[in-house]
Structure formats: structure tokens, C-alpha cells
Amino acid sequence: MTATAPDTPLVPTRSVLRRGARVLSGYIRMHPGPFAIAVIGAAVFSGALVGGTAVLGWVTDDVIVPAIEAGELELATAVGAAAAIIGLTLVRAVGVVFRRYFGAMAANRTAASLRRDVTDTYLDVPLSYHLSAPTGELLAHADADVEATTDAMFPLPFSTGIITLILFSVIALALVDPIVMAVGVLVFPLLAVVNKLYTARVEVPAAMVQHHVGEVANVAHESFDGALVVKTLGREDAEVARMADASDRLLASRLQVGRLRAAFEPTMDALPNIGTVALILVGAWRLSEGAVSTGDLVTATALFGILAFPMRVVGFFLEEVPRSVVSAERIQKVLDVRPGLVAATGAAHAGGAVIDDAPLPVAAEHVAFTYPATSQPVLDDVTFEMAAGEVVALVGPTGSGKSTLCQVLVHLVEPTSGAVRVGGVDARDVDPDLLRARTAIVFQESFLFADSVRSNVALSTGASEEAVVEALRIAQADRFVSELPDGLDTVMGERGVSLSGGQRQRVALARALVRRPRFLVLDDATSAVDPVIEARILDGLRTALGTTTLIVAHRLSTIELADRVVHLDGGRVVAVGTHEELLSHPDYERLVRAYEDEVME
């Protein structure tokens, strides 16, 4: 359990707003329909709002002032004014409903699309990507980052509606009085300056927050996943301390962003209010000069009043942009893995090499492999062949590269150099889907879903009941499955806890067999199964299934069932041959004797 070192978040390279515009315009293009309706709703709202202030001015000049001066109210005009105000209020309400409903639809659909893209990428990337990325970090990209980057979309339609509002208001103010308008217009550049100061300061802390969210998720994930180790070694306090450290770092970065927001928000709030005071002062002077009427001043003040809240919304939006940009860039890093992947498999699709539906000969040709995290090769110049239908045992001391070789052979990871030939064809030239259908690997640790035995074996292959039963039979699991309370339909607990280790391994093996693989790799997949049952399984693989099999062996009984043995040491093949042939090699003989001694103990 290693804590992720807090890496430096991205440093601003280009204007945050410019990058924000690029990010958000991309999101809008993902679901343009609902977004366009939301913007129309916002424009309708703005139009009705400005219309309302004009009506207010008209009511002041034509209804209220005459009523005060003459002492009588003209009923028809008053009713007309009331009807206009009610009508405009209704139009405004409709605008709000459209803006909110379709705006939320656009943002949520975008979030769903991004989440799907991220998770699809996780499924498509080579295993090496997962080996080098902590699970908590992957979860944060699919969840917290998607949420943070699409949050800016919620106030966006209103913010665009505001352009209409500002336009209408400036025209309306200009019609009232150009000097009064100039006072109002002055507020906008001030807002822009304040925002620029804010975004320049908040970007790095915002990136830090997203980074620490991933870190906390990672620590939490490791604690849950390693619950058994934590409990048995009494590491509860250490884990709590580790989580506290990670949360403290997240808290510190959130507080830093909070402090910046705390300064920014009141400033953005105050600016329109200061503008209103200035407007009333200038307006009162213009009224005394006789340049504007009382109604004009009421209209101008009301216009400014209605601008205050939308300006706040622009503020919300501008606050969200830096967070949106840093999260978008974190997501983009994941999505960028894909084009490389398509390029790598593109040749395969174009070449369209076909491997047929018979036991496949498999060969490793000068295979070398180095894990991305290390510089030392784990496999070095590995060369050997397996004939179609042959059962080959792979043996070697711990850490000699057996598991790595297994993954390279089924193309879960690509060799750093050299090639794997399946059915005589370079695995890179075979359609990946076809390769996946014809080859299978089963690991020592078998993950079973909290679902029925049937579903765990069939796993969306659409395999018939007969095929599932046949696979269970070859895996020597049919007997105990039939004795379960609901047979094939017995639902297994999380990770199949209600089954023993050996039973779980056999269900996992049946899951691979139901696909009728033509090349099967068993990486310690029968370690918890007793040797008699293991012998029956291998016999079934030869007779009932007909597949080429590579089995990582840790027992003499397993080795003796194989046609040939590949002896791996330090990532190199040191010998290939039958068990008897290899016994003349002292290292091999020592290794096998150690296996025998283990059984005797």
C-alpha cells in the first residue's frame, strides 16, 4: 500500500478562459439540441425581464405620476398595465422552465457521455495502463472530474442569456439617457478585471483539489480492498492516519480555493450594487436638469436591478471555469490513450488476418518485456513453441516472469520487442475481438460477480444452459454446483465468498471454457484444486475441449501431466523439453525437488 506522491498539477499555460471556451464549446457540440433550447429559454426570460422594466417606466409616467398629480386613476390604463405585467411575468416563467430543464438535460447528458468515454477507455486500454494507474485515481476521473468539468454547464445558458439581457438593457438605457447608460456600462469592464484576477489565482489550487480528490479515493479504495490485511495486522490506526493525512491535504487545498472564492464572490456581488448607487446619483442629477423623467429613472434603476442577479450568475459561471478546465484536462489525459490504441490495432483490422477455429499453435519469438514503472526487463529474448493441442507446463522460481509471460502470450500486454505468433500469425495482426474469442487466461485470484453461477459462467456470451453445464463439467465444478441450494441459479456472495477457494477457481475456469478457447493459459488457476481433480481437468481439456494449454505449474503432479515443460529463470528460457529430459538440468531438478518437498511437508 503506497501513498501516491502528490504530483505537481498542471501549470497555467494559456488563458483559463480561452481554454474554458474551447472545453465548453466541445461539450455543447456533444448535445447541441437541449442546449440551444435552454439558450432560447434564457433569451425569452431576458427579453421579458427588460420588457417588464419598460412597462414599469410607462406605468410610472402614465398611471402613477398623473394619479398623484391629478388625484385620480385612469382605470383602463391601470388594467392594461396590470395585464402587461402579468403577461410578461408568465413569459418569464416559461423562459425559466425551458432554460433550467433543457440546461440540466444538456449538462447531465454531457456528463453521461464523458463518463461513458472514460469507462470505455478503461475497458479498451491495455492491462499495462491499469497496472500503472491507481484505482482511486481512475475512479476520480470517471466521477469527480466529470462532475467538476460539467458543473460549469449549469449556469452557462443563463450566462449566454445575459448577453441578450445586457444588450437589451444597454439599448434601453441608451434610450433613457446616454449619460446614465455610460455609468451602467462602466460596471462591465470592472467585472472582467476582477474575474481575471480570480481565475489567474485559482487555477493551480483548483487542480490541486482534483488531484487530492483522487488521492483520497485511492487511500479509501486501498483500505477497503485490503481490509483483511488491515484487520489481521492491526493496521487500523495506521490506515486511519493515512486517510487523515490525505483528507487534510484535500481540506487544505479546498480551503485555499474557498478563501479565493470568499474574496471573489462579495466583490462580484458588490459591483452591481455600487453601480446602482452611482446610477441613482447621476440619474437624480439628470432628473434635476430635466434631461430624464421620473419614469425614465425608475426604468433605468429597475434595469440595473435586474442586471445584478444575472451578473452573479456570470460570476458563478466564471468561478466554475477554472475547475472545469483542470478536470477536462485530467479527463483528456485518459481519453488521449485511445488514439494510440486505435493506431496500434488499426493494422490488425486492416490486415484482417484470420486464425481458424482449431487448437492453435502458439510461439514466442524473442519476446522481451519491461514494465512501464521499471527499467529492468522482466522477460528477455523468450523463444519457444507450442504445437496445436499441446499441454505445456511453465515452471520457474518466484519472480521469474511466468505471470508476465502468460499475459504477453494472450496479448493482454504487448511485448516491448519480439512477437507472439498465434495460429502462425503475429498476434498484432489479428482482429483483437477474434483474438479475445479464441484465447483465454485464468488467474489464481478469480473474481466472481455477486450473481448466479450461470451468469458468472456465461458472462454475456449468450451461452446456452448445455454449454454452461459442459464447461462446468470439464472444470470439474458440475457436481458441487448441482448440490448448491438453487443449482446453477445460486447467487454467490460478493466475490463468491460462499464458495471455497478451489470451487471459486473452478467456476472461473468454466467461465473461460464456455468460450471454447483454442489457446488457454492457466496462471496458477488450479492452485487451490487438489491434484486428482486437476488431473481430471487437464484430461478434459485434451479430450472434450481440444485446446492448446499453457499451465503455470507449482506441483510435480501438474508437471507430469504436461507434454513438455518450459523452464523460465530470470526472465529467460533456460530449458524446454519433456520433464524427463529436463531432469538432467541441475537447476530444473532442484526446482522440482523443492516442489516435491513442499508436498511432503
Ligand SMILES: Nc1ncnc2c1ncn2[C@@H]1O[C@H](COP(=O)(O)OP(=O)(O)OP(=O)(O)O)[C@@H](O)[C@H]1O
Ligand atoms: N505491474 C508491475 N510493475 C512492475 N513490475 C512488475 C509488475 N508485475 C510484476 N513485476 C515484476 O516482474 C517480475 C516478474 O513478475 P511475475 O509476476 O511475472 O513473476 P512470476 O514468475 O509469475 O512470479 P510468481 O511465481 O511469484 O507469481 C517480478 O520481479 C515483479 O516484481
